[in-house]
Structure formats: C-alpha cells, structure tokens
Amino acid sequence: MINKKSFLGIPLARRRTRRWMVVGYWALVLALLGLVAVSSTGHHRLFSNLSFVFVWLLVLVAQLLGGTGTGGPVRDFEGRPAKGPMLIDNTIKTLIDSTNRDWQKEDRRLDERDIRERNAAHYKAYRIVVVFIALTSIALVYLENPDLAWLSCLRMPVLWLLLIVAFSLPQTLILWSEPDMEPADEGSGSHESQIH
Amino acid sequence: MIRTGGYLLGFSVKRRATRRKAIVVYWCFCVWFCSLIITRGFETQGTVSFLICLFLCFSIIAGELGGIRANGAVKRFEGLRHRERRPTFQTLLKNEPLDAEGTVRTSDPMDEREEKIRDHAHFDAFKFSRRLSLLLLVCFVFLDMSHTQNLLHIAQAFLFGIALTMWSLPQTLILWSEPDMEPADEGSGEAQA
Numbered sequence: 001m002i003n004k005k006s007f008l009g010i011p012l013a014r015r016r017t018r019r020w021m022v023v024g025y026w027a028l029v030l031a032l033l034g035l036v037a038v039s040s041t042g043h044h045r046l047f048s049n050l051s052f053v054f055v056w057l058l059v060l061v062a063q064l065l066g067g068t069g070t071g072g073p074v075r076d077f078e079g080r081p082a083k084g085p086m087l088i089d090n091t092i093k094t095l096i097d098s099t100n101r102d103w104q105k106e107d108r109r110l111d112e113r114d115i116r117e118r119n120a121a122h123y124k125a126y127r128i129v130v131v132f133i134a135l136t137s138i139a140l141v142y143l144e145n146p147d148l149a150w151l152s153c154l155r156m157p158v159l160w161l162l163l164i165v166a167f168s169l170p171q172t173l174i175l176w177s178e179p180d181m182e183p184a185d186e187g188s189g190s191h192e193s194q195i196h
Numbered sequence: 197m198i199r200t201g202g203y204l205l206g207f208s209v210k211r212r213a214t215r216r217k218a219i220v221v222y223w224c225f226c227v228w229f230c231s232l233i234i235t236r237g238f239e240t241q242g243t244v245s246f247l248i249c250l251f252l253c254f255s256i257i258a259g260e261l262g263g264i265r266a267n268g269a270v271k272r273f274e275g276l277r278h279r280e281r282r283p284t285f286q287t288l289l290k291n292e293p294l295d296a297e298g299t300v301r302t303s304d305p306m307d308e309r310e311e312k313i314r315d316h317a318h319f320d321a322f323k324f325s326r327r328l329s330l331l332l333l334v335c336f337v338f339l340d341m342s343h344t345q346n347l348l349h350i351a352q353a354f355l356f357g358i359a360l361t362m363w364s365l366p367q368t369l370i371l372w373s374e375p376d377m378e379p380a381d382e383g384s385g386e387a388q389a
Contacts, residue, residue: 077319077323116312116315118319119312119315119316119318119319120315122315122318122319122322123273123314123315123318123319125322126318126321126322126325126362126366129322129325129362130359130362130363133355133358133359133362134359136355137355137356137359140355159332159333160333162329162355163329163330163333166322166325166326166329167326170322
C-alpha cells in the first residue's frame with residue numbers, strides 16, 4: 001500500500017521511521033490547530049492576519065500522507081493514476097531531491113492485497129472517527145456554557161481536527177501498521193535464488 | 197452478512213426490494229428527526245434533550261440496522277463471540293437449540309467473504325463521510341461570516357447529523373447492495389438434490 005521508498009527525504013522502508021514520521025505529522029497538525037485557536041481569539045493581531053495562511057496550510061497538510069491522488073507516501077485509494085503532485089510535495093521534493101522523478105511514473109493500480117489492506121484500514125478508522133464525532137458534538141454542547149467562554153476559541157480547531165482526522169486517519173493506520181519493507185525484499189531475493 | 201430471518205422496521209430482510217423500502221423509511225425517519233432537533237431541540241430544551249436524543253438515536257434507532265449490536269438486521273461487525281449460557285425461559289420460548297450438556301451455545305464469527313463485504317462497505321462509507329465533513333466545513337466557514345451568533349447550534353446539529361449518518365451508513369450500504377436470499381437457498385437445495 002506504500003508506494004515510495006522515501007517521502008520528503010524520510011526513508012519509508014522501516015516501520016519505526018514511518019511511525020516517527022506519523023508522530024511528526026500529527027504534532028504538526030496539532031501545532032497548526034493551536035495557531036488557528038490563537039488566531040481565532042483575535043488578541044494577537046499578527047496571528048489574526050495569518051489565520052487564512054494557517055487554514056490553507058491545514059488543507060495542504062490534510063493531503064500530505066497521500067491516499068487521495070495527491071502524491072503522498074500511501075497509494076491512491078481508488079488506484080487512479082496520479083494527476084500530478086500537490087504543491088507542497090512538489091516544492092519540497094524539488095528542494096530535497098531534484099534528480100529523483102520516479103514518483104511520476106509510479107504504477108498506482110491496487111492489487112487484491114492492497115484493496116484488502118485499504119478496506120481494513122478504513123474499517124478501523126471509521127470506528128474511531130464515529131466515536132470522535134460523537135465526542136466532538138458533546139464537547140460542543142459543553143462549550144455553549146457561559147462559564148466556559150474562554151474555551152470557545154477551540155470551536156474552529158476542533159472542527160478542523162475532525163476534517164483532518166477524516167482525511168488522514170486511514171493513511172496513518174496504514175503507515176503505522178505496515179511491516180518493514182526490507183525483509184520482504186530479502187525474502188523475495190532468497191526466493192529468487194532458490195528458484196535459480 | 198445479513199441475519200437470516202431478521203426483520204428491519206417490520207420488513208423482512210430476505211428480499212432486496214423489501215430491504216430497500218425499509219432503508220428508505222429508516223432514512224426518512226432520520227431526516228425528520230434531525231430536522232426536528234435542528235429547528236426545535238436546541239432552542240427549547242438545551243443540553244439534556246440533546247444528549248438524550250443522541251443516546252436514543254445511537255442506541256435504539258441505528259441499532260435496528262445491526263452491525264453495532266447483535267440482534268440487528270446486519271450481523272454484528274465484530275462477529276458474535278462464543279458464549280455458553282444456561283437456558284432461560286426466553287431461550288425456551290425462542291426455541292434456541294441446546295447441546296448435549298443442556299447449555300445454549302452462540303458463536304457466529306465472520307467468514308472471509310463477510311469481512312471483505314464489511315470492510316468494503318466501510319471504505320465506501322468513509323469516502324462519503326469525508327465529502328460530507330468537507331461540505332460541513334465549507335458551510336461552517338460561510339456561516340461564520342454571516343450568522344456568527346447561531347454558529348454553535350448549527351455546528352452541533354451538523355455534527356449530530358454526520359454522527360447519525362456515519363453510525364448507520366455501512367449497514368445501509370450492505371442492506372442495499374446484498375442480493376436476495378431465497379435464490380441462493382433454492383440453488384443450494386437444487387444442488388443438493
């Protein structure tokens with residue numbers, strides 16, 4: 001289900017590295033959501049002026065892990081050919097690795113195993129998202145309380161978090177749970193040698 | 197994937213056409229219920245009524261479709277765990293089979309085909325929910341500019357609608373798309389003959 005050896009300079013072959021990348025991704029999301037919360041209070045003029053930039057960054061970040069035909073580490077879930085990389089991926093990739101253009105020729109068709117993994121990841125993610133939405137709607141009820149008015153700045157970040165969770169949780173689960181790539185390659189190598 | 201002999205809102209689940217009617221009735225009810233909450237619930241009764249409605253919707257109405265609980269139209273998504281229990285009066289009324297030791301055994305794990313159908317339904321449901329949440333955010337951003345004072349009520353109602361949709365969408369897709377049951381039974385009967 002993962003179609004790249006590296007993404008934004010981070011090697012994806014080892015699960016441990018991938019997990020660090022996922023942790024970094026969610027830390028980035030939370031940091032951006034924190035900035036959106038600060039900007040929505042209106043006390044900091046600089047942040048208020050930049051709120052549109054934060055929102056735009058969140059839209060880009062939501063697609064960063066792939067899965068939706070945007071050139072991320074996870075294959076497109078529909079198996080469609082890539083229309084082209086998204087802006088941020090292209091820019092950073094050009095800066096880091098301008099010679100590697102293999103991602104443009106990737107075969108994105110999904111085989112039966114990929115489809116099974118994709119659907120299983122969506123099944124797990126779906127259950128988490130349902131619980132998350134139920135909790136969010138209850139949390140929003142409590143944010144209505146006048147005593148908790150100071151928490152009202154969390155309203156927009158919580159909804160943004162909902163969107164990002166909906167967009168990138170299956171990808172997160174896939175990147176988190178896929179085993180290391182090397183043993184499989186070695187295995188196939190030994191299998192080939194056995195055949196010869 | 198669908199429990200044989202099950203009923204959904206009084207409709208038999210054996211035939212696809214009947215199942216589809218039941219689903220249409222179910223979703224009409226959900227839409228009516230959500231619109232009632234949006235227009236009246238929050239303004240007049242507040243938090244407690246919201247939580248009660250949430251609980252009722254999640255546990256009773258959506259549970260009728262199955263998937264999240266054992267006795268709905270669709271098999272429980274996790275599969276039924278193996279259980280042994282002493283026969284009760286209800287067991288005898290339902291005429292549940294007893295083993296040689298006189299206990300009731302219930303075990304109905306999902307087979308590979310059922311797991312495939314379940315996961316695929318969740319994938320399709322997730323795709324739909326993703327678009328729905330995007331739509332929610334776009335609406336929310338526009339409303340933020342025009343009706344800021346009502347925003348919190350609208351957000352709750354939207355989220356409530358999404359939660360209810362997500363709670364029962366995979367079951368809906370399964371009930372909608374699974375073929376009729378009778379022809380398969382007839383086919384197996386013929387094959388056996």
